[in-house]
Amino acid sequence: MNNSETPAVQNELRTRVVVGVALVAVTVFTLVVGNHPIGQHALWLLVTLMAMGILSEWSALVGRQENKKLAIYALFIPLALMSPLAAGPSFLALGMIFGAALFVSVFDKSLRLAYGVIYAGLPALAVLYLRGIDNGLLILFWTLALVWATDIGAYFAGRAIGGPKLAPKFSPNKTWAGLVGGVLVTALFSFVLHAYWQLPFRLVLLSMPLAVVAQMGDLFESWLKRQAGAKDSGTIFPGHGGVMDRLDGLIPVAPLVAVFMLVTNS
DSSP: OOGGGHHHHHHHHHHHHHHHHHHHHHHHHHHHGGGSHHHHHHHHHHHHHHHHHHHHHHHHHTTOGGGHHHHHHHHHHHHHHTSTTTTOSSHHHHHHHHHHHHHHHHHHTSSHHHHHHHHHHHHHHHHHHHHHSTTHHHHHHHHHHHHHHHHHHHHHHHHHHOOSEEETTTEEEEEHHHHHHHHHHHHHHHHHHHHHHOOOHHHHHHHHHHHHHHHHHHHHHHHHHHHHTOSSSOSSBTTTBOHHHHHTTHHHHHHHHHHHHHHHHO
């Protein structure tokens, strides 16, 4: 790196840090006030915007922008049903997500956009469900933080160790060392939550395979971007790209955690 590039790199890093901290702060604050009626509406609004952003970016990546509005309108029906003023997160909302996907597939005459409805809708439903269960604040915070910890651990382990690439056809920068580092950091973080905040130990054990799932979600989004010839899924977050770029690991993890909690708590 030459000296003329250093200020630009530093500015980009500063932007990434500031925007990243702001996103985490908004998310954590919304989770904390989630039990208050105003907080419930704020969380639903945040999740709804998240889902719509994901679907909007998905439509661009799969080349189905001409019917993007149709898909967003269809997805908003189950999202509205998840509102605190309606039925909330429920099996009815789950059925409506798949119903919306079916509707989109018929009118779009393609499954590519319909898959996006499910891809955006399921994590939204999962996040709202997890916040409403017993000890939901801790469990949802753990769900989000394990994805963050996986990304951080993978980034620093990959840079420090390097080595064989994990999936060069999908993402040329990810390494096996990064994957192992992400899993270990996530497991350590989860154990700290268990030791000091009574996170159930079964979730500490679950954190390791979920860290792998988070990385697979990242790889899947990287594959989508490569297929579309795009560097980022969007530009809404300076220095971070789009909504999918920030949530690619959470998208598969949140529904899996929701299913696990539903089964183990029933």
